[in-house]
Amino acid sequence: MESASVPLPHGAGGHAAEHEHHGPPEANQSSRIDRQTLGILLFIISEVMLFGSFFASYFFLRVVVNPAAWPPHPFELPVGVAGMNTAILVSSSFTIHYALEGIRKGNKQAMKLGLALTWLLGLTFLFVQINEYVHLGFSIRTESFGTIFYSLTGLHGAHVFIGLTLLTAATIRAFRGHFDKEPEKHLGVEVPGIYWHFVDIMWIIVFATVYIL
Amino acid sequence: MVATFTRPGWYRAALCTVLAAAFGVGLVVLLRSISGLPAFQSEQTGYPQVVVPLILAPLGFLLGIGCFDYWLRWGVGARTIPEDHSSHGAYSWKDYFKVNTDHKVIGVQYVVTSFVFFLIGGLIAMLIRAELAQPGTQIVGAGTFNGLFSTHAVLMIFVFIIPMFAGMANYVLPLMIGAPDMAFPRLNALSYWMLPLAGIMFLASFLAPGGAFDAGWTGYAPLSTGAPLGQSFFNIGVQFAGFSSIFTALNFLVTIITMRAPGMTFWRMPLLVWANLSTSLLVVAATPFISGAQFMVLLDRVLHTNFFQFGAGGDVISYQHIFWFYSHPAVYIMILPGFGIISEVISVHARKPIFGYRLMALALIGIVVLSYSVWAHHMFVAGMFSWLRVPMMLTTLLIAVPTGIKIFSWLGTLYFGKIHTKSTAMLFALAMIVTFTIGGISGVMLGMVPFDIHVSDTYFIVAHIHFVLFGGSVFTIFAGLYHWFPKMTGRMYDERLGRIHFWGTLIGTWGTFIPMHWVGMDGMPRRVADYAAQFGNWNLMISCFAFLLGAVQLIFVYNMIVSWRFGPKAPANPWGGKSIEWLVSSPPPVFNFDEIPRVVGGPYEYGIPGARHAIMPGEGAEIPVTRETVVGS
CATH class of the missing domain: 1.20.210.10 (Cytochrome c oxidase-like, subunit I domain)
Structure with missing residues (x-):
């Protein structure tokens, strides 16, 4: 069940003898970083740039066009609610860290607890945000402000959803006992963990830009 | 019968595409009815009942053809089959139509x-x-x-x-x-x-x-x-x-x-x-x-x-x-991958190490960094911030420097080389250097704000883009296809047809796109179906050369298809290359290597006695230690 704990394909030198196929040779590892971690880091660069395009639009609409009121009268952003939501998401970064520290030391209970908590906190964040959307009073068509507000927070919400999907898979496999102490046997938690930290940090930037700045 | 639609493949792909599209339509109709809107909307730009299925149907296709099977099984915690290599390698032409x-x-x-x-x-x-x-x-x-x-x-x-x-x-x-x-x-x-x-x-x-x-x-x-x-x-x-x-x-x-x-x-x-x-x-x-x-x-x-x-x-x-x-x-x-292809082709067929190898690599990185700082040179006439024009002009001119380094390095590689033009790949590579340089120079001209304002949205732009994209990128693509065709298919192509294709393409490209510079300078606007009568003769000539250019591509298609099927068997290393892809058979074995080769030197050490790039598994023992130390580093 060794390969079950690795989310993405890897060299299978060890299996070559067991199969009638002549398998590929084990690739030479020419860097200290493993493929999955490097892959998710590069993907995060892409994601940052996607957010970058929407941030670019944000500053064009707010600074270059420079409308008379931002947000337009009479709307206001619920900074308090969003701030509380920020606290929820930030704390989920600590719980995923707790889970990772747990499995690195071989503590599977800590990993399960951490993953489950992270998952619940992420879900709470999404629910609070949807609730906020319902009560804001303006829509995505309310001038350029409504457009870019819903686009940026919605884009982030979509990323929370992707992160939650990855975490769901990791949690299922954690409860099935598929992860272990060795680094290559818990990549399935490490990689979603890195992505979750990205989602979290990106929210702090979105929150600071949209709600506070 | 059920198995036909549960196995990954074209039947399941068709089924999933239809289901995903239907789901998309249903979703739109449902959401619109909840919001009290008419089920379908067919204003000029809207059509949500088409747009949403357009996004979902391809995802359904990918799911059906089997792109997500492994990940989904992993995601729900099911047992994943450890590397069975069942979807690796092609054993018949049908394998090219599956997820491989x-x-x-x-x-x-x-x-x-x-x-x-x-x-x-x-x-x-x-x-x-x-x-x-x-x-x-x-x-x-x-x-x-x-x-x-x-x-x-x-x-x-x-x-x-x-x-x-x-x-x-x-x-x-x-x-x-x-x-x-x-x-x-x-x-x-x-x-x-x-x-x-x-x-x-x-x-x-x-x-x-x-x-x-x-x-x-x-x-x-x-x-x-x-x-x-x-x-x-x-x-x-x-x-x-x-x-x-x-x-x-x-x-x-x-x-x-x-x-x-x-x-x-x-x-x-x-x-x-x-x-x-x-x-x-x-x-x-x-x-x-x-x-x-x-x-x-x-x-x-x-x-x-x-x-x-x-x-x-x-x-x-x-x-x-x-x-x-x-x-x-x-x-x-x-264009950058094309630069890489040209470097390979030139070095192999001129039998010389790449001139300024490290600078060639650094020039690539220089282009990457600079290319993020030139975007607004496309917008000189768009009414953007006027202060941004001159900085963008300067960075645009600057990016010609690393590109020029590459051109001169190729010329330096050719200089005193033993240039073989037995391969059509080399002909395309040589033609690319000339044609791309012309396109590059008209690019520098377009970087100048006053000149750009003069020729914006004229055929000069069309001429420039086709000189760099056809004379540059497409020529490198042909060079690469001819160069690696024996490796990919295990067959040699017909060199005579290759030459006809090359000369037809070269004459067609120049005949089509050079006159466009002139009609562009005279003010013929691009992207318009009609034009002033004074450009009629030039355009007739351009069209004739364009038809020639189009027709000779059929020779290429014929050459590739017939050679792939009936061409003479290709040796492992028809051009005498040093890089590792030439050291395996043509086509390479399913898993590339029995053991990973060992690299002992640079990739382009042509004409250096005893120089080796890589030692393949099983031949290491035959190489005397003294020779290896000569090669070393």
Whole structure:
């Protein structure tokens, strides 16, 4: 069940003898970083740039066009609610860290607890945000402000959803006992963990830009 | 019967496509009924009942054909089959129509698919030239003409040049660095299967009410936000093409960084590997900007948001900034892998080490860095901030320096080389240096603000872009295809037909695109179906050369197909290359190597006695230690 704990394909030198196929040779590892971690880091660069395009639009609409009121009268952003939501998401970064520290030391209970908590906190964040959307009073068509507000927070919400999907898979496999102490046997938690930290940090930037700045 | 639709494959793909499309329509109807709106909406730009299925149906196809099977099984915690290699390698032609994880199969899939789109895009170009052969209306009206030139550009850029380079590198790059496969073979397969979907979506826009997207490949707002339904096909198709190239780039980067053979330091990598490293850096960091721009246009069109709606606080020019922040780096995405191919071909056929190898690699990195700082030179006449013009002019002129380094290094490599032109690949490489340099110089001219203002939106622009994209990128593609055809297929192509194809292509390219400089300087506007009578003779001549150019491509198609089937068997190393892909059989074994080779020297040490690039498994013992120490480092 060794390969079950690795989310993405890897060299299978060890299996070559067991199969009638002549398998590929084990690739030479020419860097200290493993493929999955490097892959998710590069993907995060892409994601940052996607957010970058929407941030670019944000500053064009707010600074270059420079409308008379931002947000337009009479709307206001619920900074308090969003701030509380920020606290929820930030704390989920600590719980995923707790889970990772747990499995690195071989503590599977800590990993399960951490993953489950992270998952619940992420879900709470999404629910609070949807609730906020319902009560804001303006829509995505309310001038350029409504457009870019819903686009940026919605884009982030979509990323929370992707992160939650990855975490769901990791949690299922954690409860099935598929992860272990060795680094290559818990990549399935490490990689979603890195992505979750990205989602979290990106929210702090979105929150600071949209709600506070 | 049930098994037919549960096994990954074309039946399940068809079923899932239909189900996903139906789900999309249902979702739209449901949400609109809940909101108290009429079930269907068919305003010019809206059509949510078409747009949502357009996004979901391709995902259904990918699910059905089997791109997600492994990940889904992993995600729900089911037992995944440990590496059984059942979907690796092609044992019959049918395997090329399945999800395959072998980088060589995926490489061939990429090359053939993008070549088909090249032929379709070429046919559209023939229609365009037929329309422009005489002033007035010939065969298509003005509206159709707009759709034709837009589709021509989009097909050539997004589903021919970019994926063609990805395909060739997919085949050759893992072999070159001594890797058994790409880092993420399943992701590689997913990247490939998104490509035909994007191409089909671009073509399907001809069937949409209002015709194909007609706002040019740039799709400027507000022209695109108010255009008929076809524009949405473009917006969505670009997302699939974009994801495809981002995932491929990510795969290349991880492969190059973590899977090089022992001894393959960065300074021993062939320049094709360097070229794809730098291209992938561009793709990973720039492509999300075109995704973002097209998402915004799509939102403006379907949800009536206000990104680019001037009356509601939107910023029209911001589209161009965001678009060109991707699309200028994109022109380097379309040429840097070609630079890598030319370096390989020139060095092998001139039998000389690359002149200034390290500077060649550093010039690539220099182009990557600079290319992020030149985007607004496309916008000198757009009404953007006027203070941005001169800085953009300076960075534009600056980026000619690393490009010039590459040109001069090729010339330095040729200088006193033993130049063999027995291969058509070398002919295309030599022609590319000349043709691309002309296109590069007209690019420097366009970088000058006053000159750019004079020729903006004229045929001078068309001439420039075709000199760098046809005379540059497409010539490098042909060079690469001829160079690696024996490796990919295990057969030799017909050199005589290759030569006819080369000379026809060269004369056709120059005859078509050189006169465009002159009619452009005289003020003939591009992207218009009709023109002033004074340009009639020039355009007739251009069209004739264009038809020649189109016709000789058929010779290439014939040569490739017939040689693939009946050509003489190719030796492992027909050109006497030193890099690792020439040290394995043609075509290479299913898993590339029995053991990973050991790299002991640079990749281009032609003419140096006893120099070796790599030692293949099993031959290490035969090499005397003294020779190896001579070679060392």
